[in-house]
Amino acid sequence: MQIQWFPGHMAKTRRELEESITKVDLVAELADARIPDSSRNPVLDELVGNKPRILVLTRRDQADPQETERWLAYYRATGLYALAVDAKSGSGCQGFAPLAREALAEKIERWNARGMKGAHLKVMVVGIPNVGKSSFINRLSGRAAAKAEDRPGVTRQKQWIRLSGGLDLLDTPGMLWPKLEEGRVGEHLAFTGAIRDDILDLETLAARLLALLAERAPALVAERFGITDGNMSEAELLETAARRRGFLIKGGEIDGERTARVLLDEYRGGKLGRITLEPASAEPTPDVKGE
Ligand SMILES: Nc1nc2c(ncn2[C@@H]2O[C@H](COP(=O)(O)OP(=O)(O)O)[C@@H](O)[C@H]2O)c(=O)[nH]1
Numbered sequence: 001m002q003i004q005w006f007p008g009h010m011a012k013t014r015r016e017l018e019e020s021i022t023k024v025d026l027v028a029e030l031a032d033a034r035i036p037d038s039s040r041n042p043v044l045d046e047l048v049g050n051k052p053r054i055l056v057l058t059r060r061d062q063a064d065p066q067e068t069e070r071w072l073a074y075y076r077a078t079g080l081y082a083l084a085v086d087a088k089s090g091s092g093c094q095g096f097a098p099l100a101r102e103a104l105a106e107k108i109e110r111w112n113a114r115g116m117k118g119a120h121l122k123v124m125v126v127g128i129p130n131v132g133k134s135s136f137i138n139r140l141s142g143r144a145a146a147k148a149e150d151r152p153g154v155t156r157q158k159q160w161i162r163l164s165g166g167l168d169l170l171d172t173p174g175m176l177w178p179k180l181e182e183g184r185v186g187e188h189l190a191f192t193g194a195i196r197d198d199i200l201d202l203e204t205l206a207a208r209l210l211a212l213l214a215e216r217a218p219a220l221v222a223e224r225f226g227i228t229d230g231n232m233s234e235a236e237l238l239e240t241a242a243r244r245r246g247f248l249i250k251g252g253e254i255d256g257e258r259t260a261r262v263l264l265d266e267y268r269g270g271k272l273g274r275i276t277l278e279p280a281s282a283e284p285t286p287d288v289k290g291e
């Protein structure tokens with residue numbers, strides 16, 4: 001999944017996405033519930049146009065449930081259909097087909113009026129690398145249909161997977177490149193492991209994650225890493241965490257690299273708890289769509 005998104009590659013990816021999108025009735029856009037903002041690419045808006053879309057927040061098992069509810073309410077208030085799932089265990093995925101039929105209710109009615117009752121709705125899954133596309137497809141289809149990893153350049157026949165509930169799912173997910181123009185976005189993608197972590201040196205990356213965690217989950221950071229002061233420098237944050245965890249080398253110096261690696265692994269693996277790095281801005285509204 002370590003893909004270099006050089007401009008030629010982006011142009012090709014864009015063409016492939018555009019072509020696939022014309023073949024479907026509905027696009028399932030996957031984003032990471034921990035970083036809903038950074039894991040979406042607005043270029044998809046252009047590519048999808050007016051085609052119905054459902055935003056699927058993956059990794060709900062790793063995100064703060066209340067924040068996820070707020071994000072869903074926010075998206076629904078903007079007119080998007082939205083749903084949160086754990087694509088790994090499959091929980092929440094059963095809500096997708098009913099929501100798809102809701103999103104396509106007008107089309108289904110038109111089909112029924114034309115005697116095309118029972119026609120299947122064509123759906124494709126789109127998202128940045130590592131967001132959970134293959135897992136989601138496998139969960140919907142109930143079998144290991146999509147390969148766990150997609151390597152660009154390996155083209156194969158597009159196939160449809162017939163799902164219960166009147167949906168046909170394109171078995172090849174649409175790859176969307178991460179939007180890396182903004183520094184913060186790249187950092188957030190690196191925190192979650194969505195992109196290579198060599199955009200910054202490991203210790204800087206870990207220190208910045210600590211700073212963000214201190215904001216988003218102060219009690220946890222105080223308890224686990226002994227960090228209670230919000231104004232520490234990056235070096236002080238890492239130093240404090242290393243001492244608290246006992247990651248020292250001889251002479252009493254801290255093992256910064258080990259501290260950084262462990263911290264990043266723990267966050268990515270959900271071992272620090274369910275922490276959403278990007279807070280939702282809107283309050284839930286009473287008239288919501290979907291689950
Ligand atoms: N905990 C958790 N892990 C997930 C979820 N979705 C995907 N994963 C894991 O994330 C990794 C990448 O998932 P994959 O489906 O291959 O992503 P893709 O690159 O978008 O196809 C795999 O190790 C999955 O098990 C989820 O909702 N929760």
Ligand SMILES: [Mg+2]
Binds near residue numbers: 133149150173
């Ligand atoms: Mg995949």
